[in-house]
Amino acid sequence: MSGFTHATGVILAKELRAEFRSRELLTTTLVFVLIVIVLFSFTFNPTTSESRRFGPGLLWLAFLFAGSLMLQPSFLRERANDTLAALRLAPIDPFSILAGKMAANFLFLLLVEVILLPVFAVLYNIALFPILGPLLLVLVLGTLGIATTGTIFSAVSSQARLRELLLPLLLLPVLAPVLIASTEATVGLLRDPAELSLVWLTFLISFDVVFLTAAWLVGEYLLEE
Amino acid sequence: MPWSVVARNNCCAIWFRAEPPRVSTAPAYFSNSGPSSGQGSGLKIQFTNVEKRYGMRMALRNVSLEITPGECVALVGHNGSGKTTLLKIAAQLSRPSGGKIIFSERGAELSPDAVKSRIGMVGHHTLVYDELTAEENLIFFAKLYSLPDPSASARKALDPVGLSKRAGDLVRTFSRGMRQRMGIARALLASPGLLLLDEPAAGLDPEGQQWLGDTLVKLHRSGCTIVMSTHGRNETQASVTRAIRLESGKITHDSGRGGDPSGVLVMASVRDTDEEISRSERG
Numbered sequence: 377m378s379g380f381t382h383a384t385g386v387i388l389a390k391e392l393r394a395e396f397r398s399r400e401l402l403t404t405t406l407v408f409v410l411i412v413i414v415l416f417s418f419t420f421n422p423t424t425s426e427s428r429r430f431g432p433g434l435l436w437l438a439f440l441f442a443g444s445l446m447l448q449p450s451f452l453r454e455r456a457n458d459t460l461a462a463l464r465l466a467p468i469d470p471f472s473i474l475a476g477k478m479a480a481n482f483l484f485l486l487l488v489e490v491i492l493l494p495v496f497a498v499l500y501n502i503a504l505f506p507i508l509g510p511l512l513l514v515l516v517l518g519t520l521g522i523a524t525t526g527t528i529f530s531a532v533s534s535q536a537r538l539r540e541l542l543l544p545l546l547l548l549p550v551l552a553p554v555l556i557a558s559t560e561a562t563v564g565l566l567r568d569p570a571e572l573s574l575v576w577l578t579f580l581i582s583f584d585v586v587f588l589t590a591a592w593l594v595g596e597y598l599l600e601e
Numbered sequence: 602m603p604w605s606v607v608a609r610n611n612c613c614a615i616w617f618r619a620e621p622p623r624v625s626t627a628p629a630y631f632s633n634s635g636p637s638s639g640q641g642s643g644l645k646i647q648f649t650n651v652e653k654r655y656g657m658r659m660a661l662r663n664v665s666l667e668i669t670p671g672e673c674v675a676l677v678g679h680n681g682s683g684k685t686t687l688l689k690i691a692a693q694l695s696r697p698s699g700g701k702i703i704f705s706e707r708g709a710e711l712s713p714d715a716v717k718s719r720i721g722m723v724g725h726h727t728l729v730y731d732e733l734t735a736e737e738n739l740i741f742f743a744k745l746y747s748l749p750d751p752s753a754s755a756r757k758a759l760d761p762v763g764l765s766k767r768a769g770d771l772v773r774t775f776s777r778g779m780r781q782r783m784g785i786a787r788a789l790l791a792s793p794g795l796l797l798l799d800e801p802a803a804g805l806d807p808e809g810q811q812w813l814g815d816t817l818v819k820l821h822r823s824g825c826t827i828v829m830s831t832h833g834r835n836e837t838q839a840s841v842t843r844a845i846r847l848e849s850g851k852i853t854h855d856s857g858r859g860g861d862p863s864g865v866l867v868m869a870s871v872r873d874t875d876e877e878i879s880r881s882e883r884g
Binding site for chain 2: 601
């Protein structure tokens, strides 16, 4: 277990170092999602009550787009110099490669979301501060689902010929349950009085556990040629 | 840890160590001290009826082959003959469709997990990250191999490949030859008992080929088992003790253990040249 944690930590640190050095992925995703949020706002021009009803759906849809954009290069970058082979040659648990990348993707997505939340609150005239704690919990669970599933499918699609097209095609249908659960949980938080739905939270936790277990079980095969 | 245990685990780098390696296992494969006889040993590999299928295409057909510790084997053959596939299977990057491979060291069979820490590979690509510096790359891999002092290991590995002065530079700024040297430094970082090289001379200028050839000679002298795929005659073949020709996934010629590899190497070179000439005439 300590070997697994060590290898995961080393890979996570490498991912963070590489990304924060170039900031290519973070900047691109952030700009893209900002445009989506602003365009949604201008297109619908919602009132406060409409924002509380439709805002969470638009927000999570934007996060989903961010995920499909950000997760694509996760394994594609390893193709450039066949560094995935170097990782697979190392005496480490193959799941630690996936786990390190999942953790990095989770942190990148969470960072983008945290930066976007104030913009969303201003554009949609929603007070997020009173519900910040439970909202962060929903964000963490939903983002974990997106990062876990996205990393798995990024590994699968990176070896396909139409890899750029394949990831969104595979990912978006599979992430529909996360989108629904996260949206419903956020809608509950924006009601008056705010309510944290345990049903949707349990659903999100179950989704995360199922896909993490699946990644652990088939991780070695996912990384093979 | 007793010296003998460390020596068994790091056999490739033993002969140049001045101190008992309780701390560092970094490759110092350039040394003036020469090999310590009887201590260094490579891995033994035994392929038995190994097959590999990609869909309907057979990449390897019933390959049975035994490579003994310390051999330096050149795999020759034209493109698509199965050289890379055989190397990938040996590196455990690809599963065979049939047959089995056994790795052993000093008579004891190694588990698949134990084998991984004893294999170094130089591939078609450099297997290093462009967006990291040379030193960061090697520290990263040293940590993955759980080497005791990753920073010291990285510095020691950069020195013999002549990249110490560029340790802090991003790999993307390196020339092709320097990248290839980085790839070799990465492969030798954990002092492997088996070194696999897939056309290591590709893209290297004559000076780079000479350097690589010298490096392989020193590694071979240290007792490391070396298996490399190669095209034509070049400087990297100076250390070759055995040559095997593959055609359509089958072994057609094997100079054998202790045999003279030059016949197979020359034949491969002549055939490759003939093929190139006929291709250019057709084209």
